[in-house]
Amino acid sequence: xxxxxxxxxxxxxxxxxxxxxxxxxxxxxxxxxxxxxxxxxxxxxxxxxxxxxxxxxxxxxxxxxxxxxxxxxxxxxxxxxxxxxxxxxxxxxxxxxxxxxxxxxxxxxxxxxxxxxxxxxxxxxxxxxxxxxxxxxxxxxxxxxxxxxxxxxxxxxxxxxxxxxxxxxxxxxxxxxxxxxxxxxxxxxxxxxxxxxxxxxxxxxxxxxxxxxxxxxxxxxxxxxxxxxxxxxxxxxxxxxxxxxxxxxxxxxxxxxxxx
Ligand code: 2YP
Numbered sequence: 001x002x003x004x005x006x007x008x009x010x011x012x013x014x015x016x017x018x019x020x021x022x023x024x025x026x027x028x029x030x031x032x033x034x035x036x037x038x039x040x041x042x043x044x045x046x047x048x049x050x051x052x053x054x055x056x057x058x059x060x061x062x063x064x065x066x067x068x069x070x071x072x073x074x075x076x077x078x079x080x081x082x083x084x085x086x087x088x089x090x091x092x093x094x095x096x097x098x099x100x101x102x103x104x105x106x107x108x109x110x111x112x113x114x115x116x117x118x119x120x121x122x123x124x125x126x127x128x129x130x131x132x133x134x135x136x137x138x139x140x141x142x143x144x145x146x147x148x149x150x151x152x153x154x155x156x157x158x159x160x161x162x163x164x165x166x167x168x169x170x171x172x173x174x175x176x177x178x179x180x181x182x183x184x185x186x187x188x189x190x191x192x193x194x195x196x197x198x199x200x201x202x203x204x205x206x207x208x209x210x211x212x213x214x215x216x217x218x219x220x221x222x223x224x225x226x227x228x229x230x231x232x233x234x235x236x237x238x239x240x241x242x243x244x245x246x247x248x249x250x251x252x253x254x255x256x257x258x259x260x
Contacts, residue, residue, distance in 0.1 A: 013057040013068060013087055028194030028258050031072045032213040032224045035065060035233045040226045045095075046151050051104050053092050062211045063111075065226040065233060066196055067094050069213060073194075073258050074123060093121055104152040105162040111198050111208035112138055112170050115256060124196065128255040131190050132176040136251075140167040141205035167205075175207075179252040180244035187214070187221030187240075196256040197223060197240065201249050209250060214240070 041059035048054070057068050071094055075086035093099040096106050097117055108114035118124035144164045147153035153160050177200050178188075191214055201209035212225030220239040227234050236243055244250045 013055060013072065013082070026192070026194040027073045028069060028196075028213060029215060029224075030194075031069045032065075032194065032215070035060065035069065035226075036224075036235070038065070038226070038233045040228055040231045040233070042228070043151070045107070051101055051107065053088060053095070053101060055088065055091065060226045060233065061228070062226045063114075066211045066213065067091060070094055070123070070196070070258060090123075094118060094123060103162075104156075104159055105166060109143060109163075110140055110166075110170060110206075111211065111254075112140065112173070112175065113166065115198070115254065118256070122259055124256045125259055126176075126254070127190065127195065127257050128178055128253065129176045131255070132178050134179050134182070134252070135174045135176050136200065138171050138173045138175060138207055139205065140170040140207060142203070143167070145205055170207075175254065177252045177254050180241065180250065183221075183241040183244065183253065185220050185239040185241050187216060191221060191255055192257065194258070196258075198254040198256065199244065200251045200254060202251050203249050208254070212236075212240075214255070 038057070039059055040061060042061050044056045044059050044061065044064060045054050056064070060068065068091070071087050071091035072082050074090045075082040092101065095108060097108055097113070099121065100106060108117055115124070115126060119126050143150055143153060144160050144167055147160050153163065193214060193216055195214040197212050197214050198208045199210040200207065203209060210225065212223035215222050215224045215235060217235065221241070223236045223240045223243065224233065225236065244252070
């Protein structure tokens with residue numbers, strides 16, 4: 001019997017978004033819209049001493065928001081509802097390496113690892129990997145060099161050592177991405193509503209700094225995301241390309257798409 005922690009378990013995880021009267025054919029976009037105004041809360045996955053599957057759709061950060069939307073969208077519908085077991089199974093496959101929970105370091109902390117796992121498991125496709133020619137070499141060390149920022153690393157040299165091994169395995173790999181100066185306000189033909197946008201960063205030791213969902217509004221490519229500034233899930237009121245220009249540590253985007 002699979003056990004998972006259901007904290008503040010809300011029906012939101014299972015009601016396919018058809019809010020604001022917008023019945024988008026795009027299930028990822030529909031589900032993302034259903035999270036609008038959900039509060040931004042960090043560290044919701046770190047509430048337990050032992051690593052367990054946490055489902056908390058009432059408080060999300062940029063990553064858990066995208067994970068819940070993807071898990072909902074991958075789960076088949078039974079009269080408009082997502083089956084609880086399917087949602088949890090898909091969420092576990094999305095969040096943990098090869099879908100196996102085996103302590104803190106089995107969680108896919110780095111988005112590069114999260115993408116590799118999702119592509120390997122047939123959950124997502126790496127659209128920017130296929131469409132972009134610009135590359136960057138991964139150099140991953142942020143968590144092991146900032147253990148004080150992570151509860152499960154602060155007093156655990158064993159976990160830090162495990163993270164170092166994971167970081168070493170990820171580093172040196174080349175990934176393809178779209179530099180921010182190549183993203184127009186109006187978006188690009190190969191970026192669709194509902195695509196997962198990973199914002200790449202030049203912060204030393206980190207690959208990605210933020211996640212969201214692509215949403216074309218009035219001809220401009222915007223982002224539905226859990227905003228730490230606005231403290232809730234919002235649609236950006238500026239174009240994604242402008243968001244990137246406004247942040248010097250943001251270098252571009254990777255684009256992922258749920259596999260139907
Ligand atoms: C991830 O951070 C954490 C996971 O440990 C955590 O910090 C890292 C490298 N990983 O399980 C997961 C869910 O809480 O969050 C995310 C973080 O973005 C925050 C959540 C946000 O913008 O809301 C992912 O890594 C996505 O972008 C980065 C960013 N972390 C840092 O900037 C250190």
